[in-house]
Amino acid sequence: MTQIEVVQGDITQLKVDAIVNAANSSLLGGGGVDGAIHRAAGRELLEECRKLGGCETGEAKITKGYNLPAKWVIHTVGPVWEGGNYGEDELLASCYRQSLALAEEYKISAIAFPAISTGVYRFPLERASKIAVSEVNKFLESDRLLKQVIFVCFGQTAYDSYLKAMQEIT
Ligand code: AR6
Numbered sequence: 308m309t310q311i312e313v314v315q316g317d318i319t320q321l322k323v324d325a326i327v328n329a330a331n332s333s334l335l336g337g338g339g340v341d342g343a344i345h346r347a348a349g350r351e352l353l354e355e356c357r358k359l360g361g362c363e364t365g366e367a368k369i370t371k372g373y374n375l376p377a378k379w380v381i382h383t384v385g386p387v388w389e390g391g392n393y394g395e396d397e398l399l400a401s402c403y404r405q406s407l408a409l410a411e412e413y414k415i416s417a418i419a420f421p422a423i424s425t426g427v428y429r430f431p432l433e434r435a436s437k438i439a440v441s442e443v444n445k446f447l448e449s450d451r452l453l454k455q456v457i458f459v460c461f462g463q464t465a466y467d468s469y470l471k472a473m474q475e476i477t
Pocket of ligand 1: 316317318319329330331336337338339340341342343385421422423425426427428429430459460461465
């Protein structure tokens with residue numbers, strides 16, 4: 308049975324197999340959670356990212372975690388919210404699916420997600436948290452390796468939104 312948890316805190320502090328980064332398509336760092344992950348992981352993360360040649364929106368790539376407590380970082384690029392008619396829901400769902408598929412491939416048993424796209428990219432939080440919870444649930448119907456999925460919320464508003472999504476969906 309996989310445990311799904313919602314916690315409040317800083318994802319860079321988590322000692323799990325993999326943390327997910329809400330990156331941009333350059334994969335060369337930025338603000339928000341991306342900036343925090345690069346600062347905590349150190350220069351070597353940027354060096355590895357440079358070799359990846361970027362990442363399309365809705366896709367995911369994996370690197371090592373370097374100075375982070377987490378062994379791996381799964382970088383995914385969420386959609387910029389443009390009002391909802393530009394495939395944003397499906398692209399965000401794809402971020403979760405592709406990140407989880409990489410986790411399975413690397414035999415990761417514990418993974419932590421931030422609220423992808425809900426900061427600088429302005430995706431509405433309630434809508435994003437429902438997509439996050441439902442994609443994870445769907446994936447877990449067939450995956451047998453993942454033991455723990457953690458939604459890491461940076462603040463009370465995100466935390467409340469994820470708890471609500473968990474109640475509605477699970
Ligand atoms: N731990 C957990 N969550 C965090 C942390 C943290 N340390 N810091 C911020 N958040 P954002 P996006 C939350 O803006 O919307 C970057 O510049 C934050 O409160 O980091 O996908 C990239 O390079 C919010 O709920 O990512 C891209 O250019 C969530 O993480 C762009 O921002 C995502 O906010 C991506 O925008």
